[in-house]
Amino acid sequence: MLSGAGIYVMLDVSLPLNGSIDRSSPSWSTNLLDEYTTTISAFTKYDNMLAYNIGNEVINLVSNTNAAPFVKAAARDIKAFLKGIGSSTMVGYSAVDGDADFRNTLAEYMTCGDDSIAVDIYGLNNYEWCGNETLSSSHWDTITSGFSGLPVATYMSEFGCITSPPRLWTEVTALFASPVSDVFSGGVAFSYFPTADDYGMITISADGNSVQTSDDFTRLAAEYNSTTPPNTPTQSAAPAASTIGCPAENDTLLASSTLPPTPDESVCNCINENAFACLLKQSSANEPIIVGSLTDYACSLLGSNNASCDAIAGNGTSGVYGALSMCSPAIKLSYAMSAYYELNPVDSSCDFAGNASLSTNKPNTAQDASAAASSCLAQEPSGGVFTPSASSAQTASSTGSSGSASASSSSKSGSATSVGVNGLAVGLSLVGVLVGGLVGIGAHL
Secondary structure: OOOOOOOOEEEEOOEOOOEOOOOOOOOOOHHHHHHHHHHHHHHOOOOOEEEEEEEEOOOOOHHHHHHHHHHHHHHHHHHHHHHHOOOOOEEEEEEEOOOHHHHHHHHHHHHOOOOOOOOOEEEEEOOOOOOOOOOOOOOHHHHHHHHOOOOOEEEEEEEOOOOOOOOOOOHHHHHOOOOHHHOEEEEEEOOOOOOOOOOOOEEEOOOOOOEEEOHHHHHHHHHHHOOOOOOOOOHHHOOOOOOOOOOOOEOOEOOOOEEOOOOOHHHHHHHHHHOOOEEEOHHHHOOHHHHHHHHHHHHHHHHHOOOOOHHHOEEOOOOEEOOOOOOOHHHHHHHHHHHHHHHOOOHHHHOOOOOEEEOOOOOOOHHHHHHHHHHHHOOOOOOOOOOOOHHHHHOOOHHHHOOOOOOOOOEOOEOOOOOOHHHOOOOOHHHHHHHHHOOOOOEEO
């Protein structure tokens, strides 16, 4: 229907609860990669897909800009996936607005580097134009100037202030005229559908069979109809593609230039099946709150025994990522529970309020677990970055991909650090391999 009307679609591939990068405990993991690529695979049959959005306002404060490397890694891997299946659909990100330094630096970070790691289209959710504003009073002049050096297409991914009703939509004229149109390629008025905070422009009948548009919708349509979009420069006259260098970590950007590795489900599943003694039950694996709270608890037990969860943690500021930081929350939890079981190898150490059980393939000794983990980790491609395949996304293991992205991925003691085997308690062979072996892998911008 949309294709027939000449309408192109920009699709969010992340889900609110368990299918998006969690700004409070960010990770780029196998379950998210599977979710995103499976969604994309379902839409490749349509000829009007313009872009896939890999995140919307994941970063909303300077204090959580440490999540930016994980979002950028997601863009890198989804771009590689699309290229691998012969798709030219773009990959985008929609950012929250903020003060100029925060807004501009984040935009530069997400669009920096070569084509393999920069998003193709960058959106800004902006609600500063309220009523009869001007370029100056709405700060659109400052925003436009700040984005003028970005090397990719930009657009207002959300606009439509509701704090000064009625919504006059006079920003539409500004959006499609210079100087704004010299930088921004249009925008999306929010929201067609009803929202809890009254941004919606339609009312759906109780039986769901009819729609009534509001005065907001009528005024918006009138503004669009009275506006002539710019038609310059022509495609042939457009400047050649360019790149910008990535900003260094600073007061408004707590993000490393080293990105997390591509999540490798085969490696994660191999370790889960062969190196872990204590496994999370499948009935609990799809419960984000249970997985998150148990991970925190298991990691606190390790901390009390001079061990840590560094192997499953990732630090976007230091650019250090544990060997299992790419795995699903369920596998990360199984790691923490297994490490604790190694410290206290009795059946009661693998119960966790009935949410765990001993593996039928439990390693006989800590040394066996260490050898199995080493063998699995050796399968990972050199450098940790590779092109995800469609087949792996569509045949994801239920054990490896279950669990929520919102579950904790770091220990209570803080961020991941490079810890050698010799610094661990005697007997923690599994922990030693995973923490001492591959911490810090990833792609440098």
